[in-house]
Structures are given as C-alpha cells and as structure tokens.
Amino acid sequence: MKLFRCQNCGQLLYFENTHCERCSHRLGYLPWVTTLSALDPENDHWQTLAKPKLLVRFCENAGHGVCNWLTDPNRVSSLCEACRFNRTIPDLTIEQNLSRWRRIEAAKHWLFYSLIRLHLPLQSQIEDPSGGLAFDFLADAVGPTGPKVLTGHDNGLITISLEEADDAERERRRTEMREPYRSLLGHFRHEIGHYFWDVLVRDGGRLDDCRAVFGDDSQDYNTALQAYYRNGAPADWQEHFVSAYATSHPWEDWAETWAHYLHIVDTLEMASAFGVRVQPRVTRDETLSAKIDMDPYQGIDMTEIIDAWLPLTFAMNSLNRAMGNHDLYPFVLSPTAIEKLTFVHEIVHLNV
Ligand SMILES: [Zn+2]
C-alpha cells in the first residue's frame, strides 16, 4: 500500500481517509489511477484535484460509510470497482451489522487495491455466470443450533462469515484452531487465492507446472481436509509449507502461499513508502540489513523481494514484542516455501 498526499494542501493521507485532516477537502480513491484525490463539488458530481482532472461520483456504498472509491459518472453500475462484486451484503436492519460490514469492506478494499496494482483479471459473476467473482457476506442463523456460515470459496463465489468481523469471536477461533495469525484481510487474501487458482492455473494452462511445485491436487479434497483436522500437520511442516493449514491439500497450500505473497508485497510497498531501512547495530551480517526502496508490485526479481522481507520481519517482530503484542509476521519462510512464493510471483506477472 502507498501513502498519499492531499493535492490541495500537501497533507499526508492514508488509503482509508475520507476527508483531509488539514484542509477538510473531501477525498475519494481513483482505482484506475491508484491514487487518493481531493475533490471539489461540481453540481451533482465531484471534480478531482488529482491530474488529469476528472468528473467523478462516489460509489453507492459511500452512502453507508463503507466505501471511499470513485467511479466514472457515465458507468451504468452505481458501484465501484471493488463493490460491484458484492452479491449479498449484511442485513442492515440488524444493529451491529453496519459496523461489521465496515470492517469487512475495509479489508476487501485493501485486497482490491493489490489486485488492481497487479493487473489481475477480474470478472464478476454477472459478466461470467459460470465462474465469475462474487462475494456473500453472511451472518450465522439465530440460535445456537442453527447452521453456521463457513468462510470459503466455491467456483468464484467467496463467502465471508460476518462473525469474523467480530474481534473477540475471530480471536476465539484463532486460538481454537491454534493459528498464529487470523485477520479479515488474511481471509480475503486466502480465498481470492482459490479464485485465481481457477483462473490462472487451471484455466491458464499451468496445472502441470503448479503440481510440480505444490503437489498433486487430484487427491480428494474433503478426505484430505478431514484427515488434517483429525491428525494435524506433519511435524516437519515448517520445512515445506508457509503454514500448518497449507499441509491439508495442495489447493490450500496454494491459497496460503498466495495470501502470503500479497501480505509480503503489500507490506513491503508500505515500508518503502515510509523509506524504512533496517540495519541492526550489533551485527555486520548483510542478510539482516535492507534499505527498502522498491515497488514490489512491479515485476522485480523475487530474490529482491525476499531479501528485503526477511530483515523487515525480524525488525517488525521485535518492535511488536516491545509493545507486548504478537509477532507482526509469525511465520518462518523455508527455501521450499520461498520456491512456492516465487512460483506465485511468476504466475502473477506472466499474466500482465
Ligand atoms: Zn488537504
């Protein structure tokens, strides 16, 4: 993620801002130029202060305070490039659903920032009924015995359980599943990984290449998952996988690796935006040092990305520990995991 600057007054701005804190200008995000723009009202529309000057309108979901993205006023859809994929939004007559939806949309917009920066193909279910992308944000049935919503992906349809927007409930699930990390953004990055496996691997003619790296995905998925939940991950999983869950089936390995790839690229971009430099004073070990000055969304070498990422995570984990928090990146990347990340990197950039 980048940092932004108010075109009117020069104030530093963040992706989620809706108003400039210094000059009070209304702000909106222009997904096709990937910038946040200060706006002047212009009749029923808004004029961007970002160049080239454009007449725009807000996504319809701005009315609910869940989206700050702009659209072309001539577009038929009243929804933006991130919200047009929503198939089911939460029932807003239920108190607390709006604040949960806000948290879900914040994560989803962050995801779409990355997908657009990577020029990944995005087709909605309306454009491609047989496998296009759609989101359902669903609440569990009322009462303890009612069916529970499972977060997951099925042929383009991504379901996110509304309960996951509740910090206490998500933390309870994280502990129960013995996961070192669980976040809404992590769910989005993982589930979209399944979608892009369909699009870029299966339909992209890369199945054999992918199997050579991630293993044979033709083994029965449900049986594999049941075995994982019964037996857990093999003892040496860290030597081959980014997470314990990635051991359950090659599809999950791919989705977990894909999610890590997005974590890494996007966090490095932010570190670069802040001009972060890591140089531990107690060692001359070059592998622990990095001057993060790169655009990791461009097709740079994966080695460059990893060489910057490892020192950054050592530093960030230590900062988090100093604050009494969990590690920022509670994972270890083995050479095999890095090979898998490199495969994802190549598939993503082949597509451009
Ligand atoms: Zn300003």
Ligand SMILES: [Zn+2]
């Ligand atoms: Zn929107």
